[in-house]
Amino acid sequence: MTHKKLWIALSLVVGISFAVLLFFGNQIYQKAPPVPDQVVDESGNVLFTGSSIKDGQNVWQSMGGQEVGTVWGHGAYVAPDWTADYLHREAQYLLNKWAGGDFNSQSDEQQALLERRLQDFLRKNTYNEATKTLTLSADRIEAFEHNKAHYTSLFMNDPALDQLRSNYAIPKNAIKDEVRMEKMAQFFFWASWACVTERPGETITYTHNWPNDAQIGNVPTGDLIIWTGFSIIMLLIGIGILVFVQARTQQEEVLKPVDDPLMNQVVTPSMRATKKYFWIVNILILAQVLLGILTAHYGVEGDALYGINIAGFLPYSITRTWHVQIAIFWIASAWLATGLYIAPSLSGKDPKFQKLGVNILFIALLIVVAGSLIGQWFGVMQKLGLIENFWFGHQGYEYVDLGRFWQLLLVIGLFLWLTLMIRPIIPIIKKGTSERGLLILFLISCFAIAFFYAAGLMWGRTTNLAIAEYWRWWVVHLWVEGFFEVFATVVAAFLFTRMGLLRIKSATNNVLFATIIFLSGGILGTFHHLYFTGTPTGVMALGATFSALEVIPLVLIGFEAFHNYRMSKSTEWLADYKWPIYFLLSVAFWNFLGAGIFGFIINPPIALYYMQGLNTTPVHGHAALFGVYGMLGIGLMLFVLRSMYRKQKWNDKLIKFTFWTLNIGLLLMVVVSLLPVGLMQTFASVNHGMWYARSAEFMQQPLVNAFKWSRIIGDTIFGIGTLTLFLFVYQLTIKKERKK
Numbered sequence: 001m002t003h004k005k006l007w008i009a010l011s012l013v014v015g016i017s018f019a020v021l022l023f024f025g026n027q028i029y030q031k032a033p034p035v036p037d038q039v040v041d042e043s044g045n046v047l048f049t050g051s052s053i054k055d056g057q058n059v060w061q062s063m064g065g066q067e068v069g070t071v072w073g074h075g076a077y078v079a080p081d082w083t084a085d086y087l088h089r090e091a092q093y094l095l096n097k098w099a100g101g102d103f104n105s106q107s108d109e110q111q112a113l114l115e116r117r118l119q120d121f122l123r124k125n126t127y128n129e130a131t132k133t134l135t136l137s138a139d140r141i142e143a144f145e146h147n148k149a150h151y152t153s154l155f156m157n158d159p160a161l162d163q164l165r166s167n168y169a170i171p172k173n174a175i176k177d178e179v180r181m182e183k184m185a186q187f188f189f190w191a192s193w194a195c196v197t198e199r200p201g202e203t204i205t206y207t208h209n210w211p212n213d214a215q216i217g218n219v220p221t222g223d224l225i226i227w228t229g230f231s232i233i234m235l236l237i238g239i240g241i242l243v244f245v246q247a248r249t250q251q252e253e254v255l256k257p258v259d260d261p262l263m264n265q266v267v268t269p270s271m272r273a274t275k276k277y278f279w280i281v282n283i284l285i286l287a288q289v290l291l292g293i294l295t296a297h298y299g300v301e302g303d304a305l306y307g308i309n310i311a312g313f314l315p316y317s318i319t320r321t322w323h324v325q326i327a328i329f330w331i332a333s334a335w336l337a338t339g340l341y342i343a344p345s346l347s348g349k350d351p352k353f354q355k356l357g358v359n360i361l362f363i364a365l366l367i368v369v370a371g372s373l374i375g376q377w378f379g380v381m382q383k384l385g386l387i388e389n390f391w392f393g394h395q396g397y398e399y400v401d402l403g404r405f406w407q408l409l410l411v412i413g414l415f416l417w418l419t420l421m422i423r424p425i426i427p428i429i430k431k432g433t434s435e436r437g438l439l440i441l442f443l444i445s446c447f448a449i450a451f452f453y454a455a456g457l458m459w460g461r462t463t464n465l466a467i468a469e470y471w472r473w474w475v476v477h478l479w480v481e482g483f484f485e486v487f488a489t490v491v492a493a494f495l496f497t498r499m500g501l502l503r504i505k506s507a508t509n510n511v512l513f514a515t516i517i518f519l520s521g522g523i524l525g526t527f528h529h530l531y532f533t534g535t536p537t538g539v540m541a542l543g544a545t546f547s548a549l550e551v552i553p554l555v556l557i558g559f560e561a562f563h564n565y566r567m568s569k570s571t572e573w574l575a576d577y578k579w580p581i582y583f584l585l586s587v588a589f590w591n592f593l594g595a596g597i598f599g600f601i602i603n604p605p606i607a608l609y610y611m612q613g614l615n616t617t618p619v620h621g622h623a624a625l626f627g628v629y630g631m632l633g634i635g636l637m638l639f640v641l642r643s644m645y646r647k648q649k650w651n652d653k654l655i656k657f658t659f660w661t662l663n664i665g666l667l668l669m670v671v672v673s674l675l676p677v678g679l680m681q682t683f684a685s686v687n688h689g690m691w692y693a694r695s696a697e698f699m700q701q702p703l704v705n706a707f708k709w710s711r712i713i714g715d716t717i718f719g720i721g722t723l724t725l726f727l728f729v730y731q732l733t734i735k736k737e738r739k740k
Contacts, residue, residue, distance in 0.1 A: 003437065003505075006512040013516050017523035024527070024539055025470055032466035033194035033206040033534045034127060036134035039186075041141060048186050050132075054462040056187030058386040059180045062379050063155075064317025065396020067324075068170065069694075071191050072207060072533050073612035074469065075398055076320055078299050079168040080694040081613050084211035086192040087122075088691035089150065090143045091216050094118055097139065119217035122196045123205070134193075148185040155181060166302030167696035169316035176382045191465065194534055206466075208540065210532035211690035212610060220609055223537055227544035228604040235548040235600075242517070256571050266348035267644055270340065270355040275644065275733060276362060277337035278637050282726045284330035284369075289722045291323040293715055299699075300708050318380050321394065321401045322373055327625060328399060328480070329369055334633035335484065336417050338491060339446060341640045343424040345498075346435075351423040358420065364413045371409075372402035379403070390461040397468065399476045400456050407456055414450040421446045437508040438497065441515070442490045448483035455479070466534030477526040480629070485522070486515050488632050492584060495639055499577075521549030528603050532612060540605055547603045551596050579655045580642055583635030586663050587628055594623025598670075610685045614693060616678035619670050627666055634662075634725070645732055654731070658724040665718025673711030677704055 035050045060071070069079030095103035095114050103114065126135045136144070153161050154168075155175040165172065175181045194206040196216055209218045294305065295316065303311035340358055344350050371392075378384050379393025392403040400407070422443060429439050455474035459467060493507045527535075527543030574581075598620040602611045611617070638655075680703075685693035692698055 003509060003512075006509060006516065010512055010516050010519075013520045014523070017519065020542065021523060021526065024536075024542065027538065028470050028530075028535050029467060031199075031534075031536045032464045033190075033197075034129070034132070035190065035464055036127060037132040039134045039136060041136060042138065047136065047141065048183075051462075052183050053186050053190045055386060056183035056185070056190075057465060058390065058461060059175065059184040060187055061396025062382065062384070062386065062389045062394060063174050063184075063396075064315075064321060064380050064394060065401075066398040067317040067320045067394075067396070067401065068174075069168070070613045071465070072195070072469070073210065073690075074529075074533070075613070076317075077613070077615055077618060077694075078316060078699075079170060080696075081211060081690060082188050083192045083195045083207075084213065084689070084691040084694060086147055086188050087196055087211070087213060087216055087218075088689070089147050090140075090192070091118055091122070091213070093143045093146045094121070094139060097142070115215055118215070122216055123198050125197050125200060127197070129200075144185075144189055147188070148182065151185050151188065152178070152181050155184070164696055167700055169298040169302050169311070171303060171311040171315045174315070174317075174382075180382075194466075204537075206534045207532045208535075208537070210609060210612065212685060213689040213691060215689070220606060223540060224605045224609055227541050228606040230541075231544040231548040231604050234545050235551060238521075238549050259573065265345060265643060265646070268344045268348065268350045268354075270344050270350045270358045272644065273355050273358045273362075274337045274341045274640065277333055277340075277365075278641065278729065279733070280362075280365070281330045281334045281337070281633070281637060282729050284326050284333070285722050286726060288323055288326040288330065289719050291319045291326065293719065294319045295323050296708075296711055296715060300705055315380060318377055321376050321380075324399060325372065325376075325401055326369075327630070329365075331625075331629045331633045332484075333365060334637050335487065335491075338636040338640055339421055339487075340417070341643070342491065342494065343421050345643075346428045346439075347424060354420065354423065357416065361413060361416050361420065364409065364416070368402075368406050368409050368413065372406035375403050375406065376401060387461065397472050399480070400472055404457075411450075411454050411457065414453055418446050418450040434504045435497070438490065438494055438504060438511065441486075441508070441511055442494060445483055445487040445490050449479065449487060452479045452483055464534075469533040470530060470535075473526050473529045477529060478523065481624075482519070482522045482526075484629065485518060488629075488636075489514050489518075491636065499574075501574075518550075521546045521551075525550040528608070531605055531608055544603075544605050548600070550603075551600045576650070577639070577642060579650075579652070579659060580635050580638040582659055583631050583638060586659070587632045587635065589663075590623055590627025590631060590666075594620060594627040598623050610690075611678070611682055613690070614678050614681040614685065615674050616682060619674045619678055622666065622674065623670055631662070637729075641729070641732060648732065651728060651731055654724055654728045658721050658728060661717050661721030661724065665714045665716070665721055668714030669711055669718060670714070672714055673707050676707045680704060680707075 035053055037050045039047045039049070039053075041047060064076075065071075066075030069075060069085075070077075070081040071083055073081060075081075092103070095118060098114055098117065099106050099110070103111065106114065121137075121139070127133070128135070152158075154165060155170065156178075157172045162172075175184060195211060196205055196218065198205055204221055204223075205218065208223075209221055212218055212220070294310075294314070297305055298311075298316040298319065303309060340361075344354060375384075375392040376394040379389040384393045390403065391405045394401055395403060395407075402410070425439055425443055429436050429443075453475060455471050455478070458471040458474070490511055493502065493511045496502045497504050497507050524542050524546035527539045528547035529543075531540045531543060598616075602608055602616050602620055642650075681693040681698070684698050698704065
């Protein structure tokens with residue numbers, strides 16, 4: 001295709017995809033599980049209100065929210081899914097009550113009758129849309145009081161539940177106030193009510209019969225099977241088309257310049273100022289890995305580290321929050337710093353005040369990182385009011401845990417970064433050089449990074465959870481997995497063109513084509529995260545179809561890897577770039593394994609129905625987040641350091657050791673520990689229900705614990721790799737400079 005046709009195709013793909021995404025977003029607003037104004041008994045007496053349910057959601061968020069178990073399958077993996085747990089406990093209470101004491105002592109026939117009664121009882125929708133009132137029967141009120149007593153004992157300080165609390169890695173007095181605790185129990189009730197209550201006029205629940213629990217009638221629907229089959233068909237068709245296109249397309253020629261074009265590149269003051277960003281990147285990597293070790297350890301000891309009780313001041317919800325958030329911070333910092341280095345390198349000079357802007361942005365980054373982490377600790381320790389927690393503490397949404405104030409600062413910082421990117425690039429674009437198309441793509445991806453993070457501002461403190469989840473996945477999927485991917489593709493192509501290895505015109509066309517293929521599945525593929533979060537069936541249909549298309553570009557990732565490998569061997573001077581290029585090769589490997597195979601395993605509707613919220617999710621998460629985005633961040637950092645310290649000899653043995661320990665450690669972490677536990681949970685979920693797969697009874701079995709302990713092998717190797725990376729950067733940037 002010609003250059004012009006590719007631009008038109010990209011515009012159509014993005015425009016149509018976002019129109020559909022917003023249209024179904026409006027459907028989610030209209031069809032989200034309603035939060036009643038009042039919950040009343042059959043006599044009309046008010047039991048609690050919608051505002052107290054929303055306050056309960058804020059209480060849940062303040063203690064860590066999705067970092068303490070899951071709700072609707074999204075969150076952390078040590079504690080239960082609270083909706084599955086609540087429904088199972090409610091069902092057992094009602095069955096035992098109706099059986100006169102012990103449901104299990106009844107005959108098979110009587111048990112079947114009672115379960116049928118239970119399903120009719122729980123699944124009936126007693127919400128009145130006209131009055132916005134939800135009516136509960138006496139038996140259901142009793143069941144609520146029973147569950148509330150259990151959760152009060154668990155989240156406060158009942159000694160009888162010390163062991164269960166430890167198994168869930170929940171500290172004593174996680175909730176310190178009884179009023180707060182009652183409101184959180186009301187939120188748990190509402191979130192669980194949405195999971196078992198049938199939508200008006202339909203025979204499926206608001207969450208499409210999730211979590212699976214045959215006893216309450218939550219079983220897979222025909223839509224799950226149909227759209228799973230359709231997604232596989234789309235995958236096969238897409239692979240066939242793309243392989244055909246690849247076969248018809250001549251491979252891009254690798255050029256062989258005699259000398260390194262970057263050897264005499266001018267390093268401007270603002271480019272030199274990015275060095276401190278990479279120091280922060282390395283410090284944050286070490287902090288993230290240390291917190292990851294603590295977080296993983298909570299899965300086996302609950303509230304201790306080799307017998308030392310640390311949960312009282314550093315609970316699991318904090319270590320996991322910081323572990324995930326710091327990963328986002330350091331990866332984003334590496335990528336943003338790479339952009340700040342590349343932009344002025346085009347002309348070899350800084351626009352006015354460019355260095356000052358780079359330094360101000362660095363200070364802003366430190367403020368956001370430190371402020372958000374401290375605020376989250378105060379929030380989880382219940383030292384903030386609900387409003388103050390929303391603004392400065394812990395929002396409770398995974399990947400977007402930081403308080404709204406810190407979110408706003410980060411958005412401002414990203415637009416400042418965008419400004420710093422635009423100023424040196426626009427004059428080059430105006431000159432109409434051959435790099436113009438690639439630079440326009442570069443700026444578009446920069447704009448998308450700044451703009452789409454702002455989607456995290458689209459929910460408020462009391463927003464319905466279904467709607468908040470819709471916008472949260474704009475940030476997680478579109479920002480992290482979407483436009484950062486486009487940015488990375490453009491940056492990689494740009495680096496190779498600047499090194500004289502690729503022709504600019506063909507590189508631009510390849511990037512346009514890759515972006516079209518990626519975004520055609522990636523934008524609407526966002527919906528595969530929303531199958532069971534209170535959304536209409538159309539969301540499942542689109543999510544299943546387009547998330548399958550996300551995998552298609554990864555099928556040909558081997559061509560990209562081989563192409564990069566060929567470039568690394570094309571000239572002698574490229575030996576200096578061996579390890580930055582090797583990190584790009586590892587990105588190709590992890591893209592195929594982590595994003596492709598491990599991602600598709602859990603993406604089809606029927607698979608995710610049984611797997612959502614199990615350890616199969618962090619298998620994909622670790623392999624994709626660190627394997628793809630983390631390795632790419634390190635690779636980009638090494639490219640910049642190679643340019644910044646062009647005439648210095650690298651410690652090749654050290655960086656080689658770092659490369660292999662990071663990759664081998666990550667692989668062992670996934671396949672020796674997380675994957676076996678996830679597969680065992682999947683069998684338990686299919687055979688017994690989600691509640692059992694997430695229960696302490698299952699997760700504390702000796703075999704499961706053995707697999708959890710085995711993670712120490714991969715973690716140790718991986719941790720050593722991060723230490724040697726730190727040592728490598730120290731030797732290159734500090735030790736060498738002191739010798740000068």
